[in-house]
Amino acid sequence: MMNFEIVLVVSALLIALNSALLGTFLVVNKMSMLIDAIAHAILPSIVASFILFSSQNSTWALVLSSLLGWLSVILMYLFSLNKNIRNDGVLGVTYTSLFAFGVILLSLNLKNSPFDLESILFGEINYLPFSKGIRVVGFKIPYLTLFLILFTLINFLIYFKFKKVWLLLTFDALYAKTLGVNVVGWNILFLSLISVNTVVNFHSVGAIMVISLTVIPAVFALVFTKKLNLFVVFSIVFALVSVLFGYGLAWFFNLNIVASISVIMGLVLFVSLIFRRFFIKT
Amino acid sequence: MHYLQEVLYFFSFQDFSLNIVLLTTLFLGIASGLVGVITVLNHKTLIVNAISHSILPGVCFGFILSGTKNPWYLISGGFLSGMLSVLLINFLQQNSKVKPDAAIAVVLSFMFSIGILFLNFIQKSGNIQQTGLTDFLFGKASSLMKIDVFLFMLILFVVLTLVLSFYSKLKIYLFDRVYAQTIGISGFFINSVISTVLILVTSVGIQTVGVVLMSALLVAPASSALMWQNKFNNVLILSVLFSVIAGVIGVLISYIFPSIPTGPSIIICLSFIAYCSFLFSRKGYLYKKRRTKKNRNKILEENLLKSIYILQIEDSENKGLLKIEKIIQQRKFASKDLNKGLKILVKNKYLYKELRDSIVLTNKGIEKGKEILKKHVLWEMYLQEYMNLKPTDIHKSAESIEHILTPELTLQLEILFENKKQKDCLL
Numbered sequence: 097m098m099n100f101e102i103v104l105v106v107s108a109l110l111i112a113l114n115s116a117l118l119g120t121f122l123v124v125n126k127m128s129m130l131i132d133a134i135a136h137a138i139l140p141s142i143v144a145s146f147i148l149f150s151s152q153n154s155t156w157a158l159v160l161s162s163l164l165g166w167l168s169v170i171l172m173y174l175f176s177l178n179k180n181i182r183n184d185g186v187l188g189v190t191y192t193s194l195f196a197f198g199v200i201l202l203s204l205n206l207k208n209s210p211f212d213l214e215s216i217l218f219g220e221i222n223y224l225p226f227s228k229g230i231r232v233v234g235f236k237i238p239y240l241t242l243f244l245i246l247f248t249l250i251n252f253l254i255y256f257k258f259k260k261v262w263l264l265l266t267f268d269a270l271y272a273k274t275l276g277v278n279v280v281g282w283n284i285l286f287l288s289l290i291s292v293n294t295v296v297n298f299h300s301v302g303a304i305m306v307i308s309l310t311v312i313p314a315v316f317a318l319v320f321t322k323k324l325n326l327f328v329v330f331s332i333v334f335a336l337v338s339v340l341f342g343y344g345l346a347w348f349f350n351l352n353i354v355a356s357i358s359v360i361m362g363l364v365l366f367v368s369l370i371f372r373r374f375f376i377k378t
Numbered sequence: 379m380h381y382l383q384e385v386l387y388f389f390s391f392q393d394f395s396l397n398i399v400l401l402t403t404l405f406l407g408i409a410s411g412l413v414g415v416i417t418v419l420n421h422k423t424l425i426v427n428a429i430s431h432s433i434l435p436g437v438c439f440g441f442i443l444s445g446t447k448n449p450w451y452l453i454s455g456g457f458l459s460g461m462l463s464v465l466l467i468n469f470l471q472q473n474s475k476v477k478p479d480a481a482i483a484v485v486l487s488f489m490f491s492i493g494i495l496f497l498n499f500i501q502k503s504g505n506i507q508q509t510g511l512t513d514f515l516f517g518k519a520s521s522l523m524k525i526d527v528f529l530f531m532l533i534l535f536v537v538l539t540l541v542l543s544f545y546s547k548l549k550i551y552l553f554d555r556v557y558a559q560t561i562g563i564s565g566f567f568i569n570s571v572i573s574t575v576l577i578l579v580t581s582v583g584i585q586t587v588g589v590v591l592m593s594a595l596l597v598a599p600a601s602s603a604l605m606w607q608n609k610f611n612n613v614l615i616l617s618v619l620f621s622v623i624a625g626v627i628g629v630l631i632s633y634i635f636p637s638i639p640t641g642p643s644i645i646i647c648l649s650f651i652a653y654c655s656f657l658f659s660r661k662g663y664l665y666k667k668r669r670t671k672k673n674r675n676k677i678l679e680e681n682l683l684k685s686i687y688i689l690q691i692e693d694s695e696n697k698g699l700l701k702i703e704k705i706i707q708q709r710k711f712a713s714k715d716l717n718k719g720l721k722i723l724v725k726n727k728y729l730y731k732e733l734r735d736s737i738v739l740t741n742k743g744i745e746k747g748k749e750i751l752k753k754h755v756l757w758e759m760y761l762q763e764y765m766n767l768k769p770t771d772i773h774k775s776a777e778s779i780e781h782i783l784t785p786e787l788t789l790q791l792e793i794l795f796e797n798k799k800q801k802d803c804l805l
Contacts, residue, residue: 141759188594192645196646217515218494318474319474355494361488369474
């Protein structure tokens with residue numbers, strides 16, 4: 097394996113690992129479409145940072161878009177708590193209008209720029225090994241991969257440290273409230289984690305595939321288990337295995353890597369569901 | 379002046395390619411306004427997202443099979459894959475305990491990934507016509523052709539026929555599902571009709587606004603219209619109106635400023651209408667907030683006045699002079715609420731302040747206090763006499779009813795008890 101292929105696979109594995117872990121929280125809490133909303137709402141910030149720092153993948157773009165993504169997620173969450181504006185129209189209109197605003201901003205400022213709008217939807221993980229990075233013992237590691245390693249550590253630290261709260265919020269938020277747990281505060285913490293991770297993943301896998309990497313593993317695990325520990329382990333293992341197979345498929349047929357990963361994930365999910373439906377009597 | 383001329387030229391309808399854009403926008407606006415209301419009332423707003431993303435693989439597949447960019451092939455492919463996505467979502471929900479939103483997210487990203495793989499495949503096949511296939515992602519309103527106008531018109535015709543022929547059934551089903559089922563309207567059938575029109579509109583709509591913004595094209599006008607009107611017919615008309623107006627203004631903006639793409643500018647106009655509706659309509663945020671505040675103040679005012687009135691009846695020695703501390707003894711008020719309530723009462727001239735810590739009720743205040751107490755007592759009597767409730771249970775209900783009992787109802791209650799008294803005397 098070449099140097100850049102190792103970086104590619106490791107980054108994809110890390111992204112899948114993070115997304116699968118956070119996906120378990122989102123899917124059970126009925127917030128799956130929030131990922132969709134975040135991924136689209138951060139377009140203006142990415143465009144703005146591109147105009148300011150003239151690079152699509154700069155560290156500043158990452159920081160700025162994380163900030164805006166975080167802000168919009170927290171606002172949307174707080175909105176959804178307010179009884180006077182509890183209306184799914186508001187949420188739908190907000191993130192689509194942000195996306196439209198981003199597209200307009202882009203076309204006003206950067207008529208013939210190298211900014212690639214399609215890569216926002218498709219994701220171009222292939223370019224990741226060639227972005228800026230540092231050299232460690234003759235081995236080039238992109239900054240984005242370093243970020244991913246950092247976030248993996250933070251995610252798992254938080255997961256293991258606050259596992260009880262996580263479990264409580266995931267399975268019975270009302271019970272948690274009666275126990276005196278600050279549900280809103282914890283939700284904000286977890287949502288912040290999710291939004292920052294989504295933005296970082298978004299930069300390498302695009303707006304749509306970040307959804308499949310987050311949601312499909314958790315849905316798959318939910319079909320086969322009901323215990324929290326097993327649920328998390330199942331979805332992570334599923335995600336990692338699909339990354340390897342998807343990468344193989346993409347390498348063999350020379351296809352988009354992330355798209356083949358999520359197609360593999362979806363196919364396995366649907367085939368196993370069909371198998372369970374028609375061949376196993378429950 | 380320069381802009382004014384362009385606007386005038388725009389509305390003279392002389393430009394052929396501009397007319398094509400305007401006509402398609404008009405047809406799409408009518409269709410999406412109608413279907414949007416049905417979608418929102420059927421709680422299917424999230425499914426729109428899944429359908430619009432799922433159309434990509436169908437469009438690519440249509441291109442692979444036919445080898446040309448003929449819109450008929452592409453749209454039929456898109457329609458079929460839209461259908462497939464709805465079926466997949468239903469399958470996923472029926473065969474696992476997954477919530478609808480997760481099922482939609484799974485199908486959305488899965489189908490879109492298949493679309494990307496198809497695009498990869500097409501790019502490698504080296505067909506010269508393939509450029510422009512990705513226009514489906516972000517819309518290409520400005521590059522629509524004459525054949526597209528017929529396509530949009532046909533889709534509008536089919537949508538209108540379907541909606542009008544099942545209009546009453548649709549209305550009943552959207553208003554009350556259970557009732558619709560009891561009178562023999564099949565939920566499955568109506569849902570199929572709704573899904574069909576939804577997929578039809580989506581498969582042409584993404585040509586104008588693109589995959590991502592399609593859901594806003596349906597949801598924004600409908601949810602704005604629902605903020606203003608309650609009647610189904612009126613909501614439909616208003617929604618169509620909103621969506622057509624936003625469409626024309628969006629096309630105008632992108633005509634005057636050519637660097638702004640048409641799809642996003644239509645969506646920005648729609649979002650503007652939607653935000654105005656969410657904020658300023660009668661069901662909107664500001665109105666609701668003001669009403670809540672008004673009600674809260676009214677309740678506080680009346681409770682305080684009642685307490686003061688009761689206290690004043692109890693000790694008539696002090697010539698109506700009442701220490702503020704005593705109010706808190708009679709009924710628990712937070713000191714912040716107490717000050718606020720007293721301020722309101724002084725402003726409405728129900729009482730005035732004497733010395734520093736005492737208050738005196740005016741004649742108007744006494745009248746009003748008497749009235750509130752009368753309402754309270756009347757309601758308590760009513761509950762006791764006619765509802766056979768225990769005396770211990772009635773106080774709480776009377777506490778809340780006294781604020782909303784209208785003068786007419788009070789009069790009715792009074793007459794009721796007057797008659798009863800007379801009857802009792804006769805017996």
